[in-house]
Amino acid sequence: MKNYANNPTIDSGVKRNIPIKSKRKKNRYIENIQKHWMLYLMILPGLIYYIIFKYIPLLGSVIAFQDYQILNGIMNSPWVGLENFYHLLNYQDFHEVLRNTALIALYQLIFQFPAPIIFALLFNEIRLMIAKKTIQSLFYLPHFLSWVIVGGIVFELLSTEGVINAFREILGYEPILFMQEKEYFRTIVVFSGIWKEVGWGTIIYLAAITAINPSLYEAAVIDGANRWKQTIHITLPLLFPTILILFLLNIGNFLELGFDQIFNLLTPMTYSVGDIIETYVYRAGILQGQYSLTTAIGLFQSVIGFALLWIFNRLARKTGQGLW
Amino acid sequence: MKKSYLLLILLIMSMLVIAVACDDNKTDGNNDSNSESNQTEGNEEESDEPVVVKVFKSHLGKGTIPESDDPHVQKVMEATGIEYQLITTPPGSDPAEYINLIMAEQDLPDILRPIGGVEQTLISQGGALALDELLPKYAPHVWEQIPEEAWKIVRTASDDGKIYYVPKVFMIPERSPLLRKDWLDNIGMDMPETTEEYKEMLVAFRDEDPNGNGVQDELPTSGREFGRWMDHLFAMFGVAMWEGYPEWDIYNGDINYAGTTENMKASIEFIRELYQEGLLDNETFLNKGDVWAAKIDNGLVGSWYHLPANLNDNLIIMREHSPDVEISGMSLPKADGFDGYITQKSMGEPEWMIPKTAEENAINALKLLDFYYDPANSEFIQYGIEDVQHEVVNGEKQLIPATDETPIALGMLNFTTQETMDLRIENSFEDEDQQMIKDIFKTATKDSRRIAGDGMPISVYEGYPDIQSHKLFQEYMTNIVIGEWELERFDEFVERWKEAGGDEITKRAQEWYAQTE
Amino acid sequence: MRMSIGERCFQVFNYSFLIIAAATMIAPLLQLLAVSFSSPVAADAKKVFLLPVDFTVDTWVHILQNDVLWRSFFVTVFITVVGTFLSMLFSVLTAFPLSRKDFLLRKPIMFAIVITMIFNAPMIPFFLTVREVGLMDSVWALIIPGLISTFNMVIIRTFFMGIPSDLDDAAKIDGCNEFGLLFRIYLPLSKPVLATIGLFYAVGLWNTFKTAVLFVRNPDLWPLQMRLRSFFVSEEQLSTVDLLVGDYDFNTTTLKAATIIFATIPIVIVYPYLQKYFVKGAVLGSLKE
Structure with a gap:
């Protein structure tokens, strides 16, 4: 906003304040439209899309404040104010569920978010082109397996017959039933998440790395920089905008961990560490017609996500890289 | 050049419009046919x-x-x-x-x-x-x-x-405790009549290599994740149980949730013992459906709980490695101080x-x-x-077995009696297996009874998803059985269950039950 | 190029680590492949490990001879090709103005769009909106409601913003207007990111399932992912005793494995092909900084 005020294109000769301000603005926008009408034309289809398929359905979120009756529709359902939110906050295990969600989200942020960056850099160190491409292609395969399948694989790998316990047996240790031990749950979530999605996640960073001008590296080599220094001083700084944007895109959905993964790894023995908001929503949804409650929970998650994004976007803007 | 891009945009927009318009027509068409059929349904005229x-x-x-x-x-x-x-x-x-x-x-x-x-x-x-x-x-x-x-x-x-x-x-129970009769014969034991004998049998299953492969790989009894499909172990103690979900039956003179009863506590204590001694598959609560089925099919499990009418698939695979497999229904062993029964929901x-x-x-x-x-x-x-x-x-x-390409013939009758089940058995099992399956049903029918909560509408749970989904029960039951938590924490569970809405639901259930009488 | 000892050690570690990791990632698919070529009995008994047991091609014959499956295959190919093209076009057209400093509404529009990424519409209102638009039971219902992925659009925008603005001036001197700038300067420079986002869209469209369940009732328009699930018969189906036909055939383990392979291979093959676009580009940091 401050920028607008300082815009030099505005005629500063006019005296009266309030009407002028609006007039000024108007002029500015009209001028901008006239000058860059093509940009406005370009964005028009996208805007129409967002209005029809995002904003209009989003209005339906009002059912969070209703006792939504599916047969009667939004118009004829009774309003209940904040009752659905009270219901959520009064839920016996609300704190446990929220804590588990936030902790797992944090672990994912610390371990799972940087993993593709590290792997993209590792891929980048492979000189043999054919090996590089093959390994990349193989890494990208698990993304196509559903969590039902990956969950099944994890359970079998960690069973008494599984690889890990076979290894323990060779070393003379007792087998551990990892999936029912609380202390392993979050580790398993993070590891399986990395395994499944890391290859997919690297794609974007690899694209960014290949866009880096090779002459920068050539110059660095002349300066005597080894690969490590090149990575630290050229690749990473140039990847930073991509990393930052992906971070911002992720942080808004901080509390949405991915229902499928947790649901397929969770057992009753690990509820106390692994029961998250989304699994609670699933249970709450078992009773039919609970759309109001589940929408209210969704709004709760979104508001927190929005607050986080707001904060981090402000920080990011200081580097000139914010989302807006 | 400028024009060509404008044209492109216009093209896209018009494509969209056409796409939308086409579909409008389509839905209109549907509506028309609907209203036509509505007219005929209205029988305005006697038409063909x-x-x-x-x-x-x-x-x-x-x-x-x-x-x-x-x-x-x-x-x-x-x-x-x-x-x-x-x-x-x-x-x-x-x-x-x-x-x-x-x-x-x-x-x-x-x-x-x-x-x-x-x-x-x-x-x-x-x-x-x-x-x-x-x-x-x-x-x-x-x-x-x-x-x-x-x-x-x-x-x-x-x-x-x-x-x-x-x-x-x-009208008949669909589920039954099942037992490898051939294992019982191999170790030379009779059908267990009490829970002690049942446990002795499981010990023998564990130690005496009833499947005869020379390896101690037997899992005397097993169940599935969330404690599903191990109802036989609960049923011995008179717990109303439906595929691992506690049901409602008469306890202490009125209809109550079986999950919080003394019967439940006693059965969990028993199951915990079985688990500790390796008589209950220690991976029970980690067994996904296919893993559990494979264990049974591969002849590792001696005693389990399932739908006898589905045994055909198991039998085909079991016969691959043990041609003499014989499955029998197990009468519920008597637990001291409890009246066991198989939960039946009929109507x-x-x-x-x-x-x-x-x-x-x-x-x-x-x-x-x-x-x-x-x-x-x-x-x-x-x-x-x-x-x-x-x-x-x-x-x-x-x-004729159905395939993916054959049209489905609509069925609307869901009324199962002894006769229709016999017919179903005759239609789906080999001649030599039919008697075996019928005998299993006979045994199960003897032990089963309709529970008081049969037909209770799920609306009693409204507002309490964790109780409806049995989340609380499953968390405590599994943790106690695997020895992670002490048995005493069962009492804590009962308290928490009541606080979480159990009292209110019980009230609703009892009001409902009063109506049925 | 000479390598120091440290670098050599790193290379050895890097190769072995990545190769081992890559092996774990292809193993599940090899396992599914082995299951799909095994007999149902062996598969259900979990006897198959990476190599087929009682080798048979029955399952594959069953799948490949299935006409409706092929029809769904082509539905999916159609929505993937057409949908990726349309999605790319819309995303690029939206991303470009949002990357321009001289577009005055850049910030408010960007903000409004990011909001939709965090606040998701509830399912029923979304369903009813798409229905009102008139997209029910058409292939467009599988393409249009998800036309722009905000995530993908923002990535493209970020990339555009990284393109040095010196190029703009050069283009302006050449008499390019903004459309020309986008299509003649920016897009050719953005091949790596366009290939990446194109892949993201294509994979998403190939795996179309949830929107199909919502919007497509006509089996002729079922995409592949939905058709595949029609082969998975669940145990719950025993509930009604009707005509007793077919209720007992649960040997779908091999079928499941084969269908997963069948549905995955075509899209997996796309990636190595796209990799060639990842070596061109050379934009970031070229003139800037």
Whole structure:
């Protein structure tokens, strides 16, 4: 906003304040439209899309404040104010569920978010082109397996017959039933998440790395920089905008961990560490017609996500890289 | 150059418009055909146009949706004058969610088979048609065949005491404790009669290599994740249990949740012992369905709980490695101080209901339903049409297995008795296995009884998802059994369950039960 | 190029680590492949491990001869090709103005769009909106409601913003207007990111399932992922005793494995092909900084 005020294109000769301000603005926008009408034309289809398929359905979120009756529709359902939110906050295990969600989200942020960056850099160190491409292609395969399948694989790998316990047996240790031990749950979530999605996640960073001008590296080599220094001083700084944007895109959905993964790894023995908001929503949804409650929970998650994004976007803007 | 890009944009926009417009036409077309069929349904004139009844049913099994010229559809139309139009859920969808969608778009069928609690949504939001007067008139066979007791339970599912759905009736137990009789013979033991003997048997299963492969790989008894499909261990102590979900039955003089009873505590104590001694598969709570089935199929499990009518698949694989496999039903061993029984739910579960929006066509829908319940049609209902659904071999009718490409023949009868089950066994098992399966049912029937909570509407749980989903129960039960938590924490569970809404639900359940008496 | 000892050690570690990790990632698919070529009995008994047991091609014959499966295959190919093209076009057209400093509404529009990424519409209102637009039961219902992925659009925008603005001036001197700038300067420079986002869209469209369940009732228009699930018969189906046909055939383990392979291979093959676009580009940091 401050920028607008300082815009030099505005005629500063006019005296009266309030009407002028609006007039000024108007002029500015009209001028901008006239000058860059093509940009406005370009964005028009996208805007129409967002209005029809995002904003209009989003209005339906009002059912969070209703006792939504599916047969009667939004118009004829009774309003209940904040009752659905009270219901959520009064839920016996609300704190446990929220804590588990936030902790797992944090672990994912610390371990799972940087993993593709590290792997993209590792891929980048492979000189043999054919090996590089093959390994990349193989890494990208698990993304196509559903969590039902990956969950099944994890359970079998960690069973008494599984690889890990076979290894323990060779070393003379007792087998551990990892999936029912609380202390392993979050580790398993993070590891399986990395395994499944890391290859997919690297794609974007690899694209960014290949866009880096090779002459920068050539110059660095002349300066005597080894690969490590090149990575630290050229690749990473140039990847930073991509990393930052992906971070911002992720942080808004901080509390949405991915229902499928947790649901397929969770057992009753690990509820106390692994029961998250989304699994609670699933249970709450078992009773039919609970759309109001589940929408209210969704709004709760979104508001927190929005607050986080707001904060981090402000920080990011200081580097000139914010989302807006 | 400028123009070419503008053109491109315009092209895209117009494509969109056309796409939308086309679909408008399409839906219009649909509407037209709908209104046409509505007119004919209204019987304005006596015309040759058939009356169409849209039937919604999920979980159909293999096959395609029959067209109106399908022989089975035609045959039913000849008999009833009604053409059924089968509608089902798209593959991979959650059926309950799908019904919610068609409720939201006000596009309900003429008759539907509710699932996942949808019946309560329809009833409570005024979307279900009361059938009290229509049933005796237009579906007399349905009305008479279903026992009075079942109708009584159906009436308790709504506030106004009316009949809003036709219940499913299952007069015999579907589930049974199963035992490897050949293992029992191998170790030279008799059927266990008490829980002590049962435990001794499991010990022998563990130690004496009953499967004869020279490796101690036996899992004397096993269950599935969430404590599902191990009901036999709970049943011995008189716990009402349905595939691992505690049910409602009479405890301490009134209807109560079996999950919080002394019986439950005693059974958990017993199961905990079995677990500690390696008699209960230590991976029970980690066994996904396919893993559990593979353990049974590979001859590792001696005692389990499942649907005897499904044993065929297991038998085929079991015979690969142990040709002499013999499975027997196990009478519940007696636990000291408890009366064991197998939980049976026979009636009251919703099977068919008619939405209010289909009121005009309700008579036809009921006539169609009545056709299936008419004993005179039972041959046809069972076997369908020759060379389509069955073939005659040596003078006996044999069903032709369905494939992905064969049209589905609609079934609407869900009324299982001893006779229909025998017929089903005869149709699906090899001759030499039939007696074995029938014997299992006989044993199970002896031990089973209907629980007091049979047919209790799920609306009693409203507002308490963690109790409805048995989350609290499962968390405590599994943690205690694996030895992670002390048995004493069961009392803590009971307290937390009550606080979490258990008291309120119990009150509702008891009010409901008072109505049924 | 000479390598120091440290670098050599790193290379050895890097190769072995990545190769081992890559092996774990292809193993599940090899396992599924082995299951799909095994007998149902062996598969259900979990006897198959990476190599087929009782080798048979029955399952594959069953799948490849299935006409409706092929029809669904082509539905999916159609929505993937057409949908990726349309999605790319819309995303690029939206991303470009949002990357321009001289577009005055850049910030408010960007903000409004990011909001939709965090606040998701509830399912029923979304369903009813798409229905009102008139997209029910058409292939467009599988393409249009998800036309722009905000995530993908923002990535493209970020990339555009990284393109040095010196190029703009050069283009302006050449007499390019803004469309020309986008299509003649920016897009050719953005091949790596366009290939990446194109892949993201294509994979998403190939795996179309949830929107299909919502919007497509006509089996002729079922995409592959939905058709595949129609082969998975669940145990719950035993609930009704009707005609007893087929209720007992649960040997779908091999079928499941084969269908997963069948549905995955075509899209997996796309990636190596796209990799060639990842070596061109050379934009970031070229003139800037």
